[in-house]
Structures are given as structure tokens and as C-alpha cells.
Amino acid sequence: MSQQTITIDTIVDVPSEIAWDRFTEPGHITQWNFASDDWQCPRAENDLRVGGTYTARMEAKDGSFGFDFTAVYDDVQPLRRLSYVMEDGRRVVTTFTPEGLATRVTTTFDAESENDVEMQRAGWQAILDSYRRHVEGG
Secondary structure, eight states, X not given: OOOOEEEEEEEESSOHHHHHHHHHOHHHXXXXXXXXXXXXXXXXXXXXXXXXXXXXXXXXXXXXXXXXXXXXXXXXXXXXXXXXXXXXXXXXXXXXXXXXXXXXXXXXEEOOSSSXXXXXXXXXXXXXXXXXHHHTTO
8 A cells, every 4th residue: 555645835925045944943943833822842953964853842731742753854955845754754845935935835744544634634734834824923
């Protein structure tokens, strides 16, 4: 059986240099990397190079649940594309495409088998929407 992929995207009203910076800098990642207001990302580390590790702590604000999201980069093309493989072997690819003065950010990821595909899509899209709000200052 082939791996199902899910694609999400958003357009941020900033040039790709800013979109890339807000997506990859740990100080920014901690401000947007959660799907809802009752979650948080208290720390992130990002060694942005092929073979480098990305780690983000995601946890419920009430302390009831949390986990470390860890992946290793296998492709980094500054301002254009990054790709990493998560600990369970699934791949995630994010591209940054200029659209006038804005940037389309598209993420495609391998679905996991435990949760419904639409639930996964909604969760990852909510995080990307949080990123857009952070980038645009709202």
C-alpha cells in the first residue's frame, strides 16, 4: 500500500525572505507552532542544514499532555524549499513560492495511519494558519 500524502497551504502577505525567517527561526517557531490557543510551543531548536535536526516541544497549556516533535532535514534550499523526515519515517516538504509581494507556503506530508486523514489535515492546517497570523502580526 502506498503512503497517502496530505497537502495544506496558506498565503502570507510578506516577501519570501520574511516568510522563510518566520518559519525557520526558533524564536518565531515558538510563537506560532500550535493548532489552538490552549496549546503552546515553549521551545524549538532548528539546525537548518541537510542532516540537521529540528525539534519543537508542543504541549497543552494546562500541562495535561505534551510531546517533542523531532525530524532530520534531507533537503534545504534557502527561501524556496525544505524537507525533513520525522522519527517515524514520514516525510514533510514545505515550499515557499513568491506570489507578487506575498508568499504561498505549501506543506505536503505523509499521513500517519492512526488518525483520520481529515483530522490530520485540519490539525496541520490550523498550525499553518497560526503561522500566517504570526507572520502578519495578528
